[in-house]
Amino acid sequence: MRIRKKLTFVGLFILFGLTSKAQETLFEFGKRKDFNTLISGGSEAEALKWIDVNTADTTWYQDKDILICRGLPIGVVRSEKMYQNFIMHVEWRHMEKGGNSGIFVWCDAKPEKHNRLPSGVEVQMLELDWVNQHKRNGETPPIAYVHGELFGAGKVTTEPDNPRGVRSKSIENRCLGVGKWNKYTVVCVDGTIKLAVNGKFVNGVREASKRKGYICLESEGAQIMFKNLQIIELDSGYILPEHIVEEL
Template sequence: MKPMIAILLAALVSASFAGEEWKPLFNGKDFTGWSFDTLDKAAPETIWSVADGVISVGGKDKPNGVMRTEKSYSNYELEFEWRWPDSGGNSGCLIHCSDPRLMNVWPKSIEVQLMKDNAGDFWEIGEAIEVTPEQIAPPGKKGPSRRRLNLTDGSEKPMSEWNTMRVVAKGNAVEVFVNGTLVQKGWDASVSEGAICLQAERANVQFRNIRIKEK
């Protein structure tokens, strides 16, 4: 029953953007339209590279960093593919980004998690978003958790296979789909506009087919 509901929701969301056109955020050749921020002032080219239409993030044993769109966006549908080329690790897509380096090198934002087996979790980075009470992770030693658990398990593909993520941001609501399944839904976010970032978080990860449809 749940998969059928997710499919119907996906169809309804797609219909709301049907009159708009997809635009690439990554041209498949270079990093036009993106900027970089890394800890320790590490040179971006030591972490990020492009070949055959794929962004390779060589984050393993390297400082944390982000690649960030030069433009800000609101009311959009974002889609991209990602995979772990060798072993699972940690990365994320940060949406509605504003102040840089609010936490570590991460800007003030809402993170849509890409960590292996946790894709679709929200992490609040200086912002807030409402979810159901059971999705709020238990508090830790440092206080309330910033993690908001996703709705499903098993939506990700096996290691080294390409996954597709779709993030639908409408006003102060955000929905996340992984490989066509609704895995996260939040509302009353404290922010509704900002840049989009992809993390380098001490793991090797690849991205391709990054595109956006603005409403």
């Protein structure tokens, strides 16, 4: 009996140690603000903490206010907290032609084995030359594919505003190419997402099967830089248990 108790204690100690390690902050980047506080004149902001899911501490590094992702290994880091309704502003630029990346919202932060990426709604960030490097049957994909495409990834589904199959393509090309900064404003409310690129709303999805989850930054094979990431958290809305990802 005593031996069993010892083993149980050791097992719990190991499990606690692994869980604690899994929750360690890899880096801080960006700010979280509360909408009601902003309206009342407050300016308090808290640093966003990011936890590694399946990349490495060498994947990410910071140069002053810029977060740089080397692109390998393929995977994500996740926000410490889950978010339901919010506005996200982020600036990004690819440093390689044809570079691939994105940000997941309402994400479960649980990578699939076949591609190392989780389920969520992806806000696509592909460099413009991607279409020239990935011709299909000799044909060049439409530029709209790389320009802020929105779609349910993995187990998450959405209804597209501008269908390209199950994905939603942008209605106007406003994205800038390699080495140039792009600005995304992403409004996420009760299963609906609207995306503005460089100052104009051009895409959207609705009826997302998940409506509260983690935000994940994606590493997908190419160097990308992020800056000025801000999350403005809005009031919560009506939500069913099945719309919420499992808390980690």
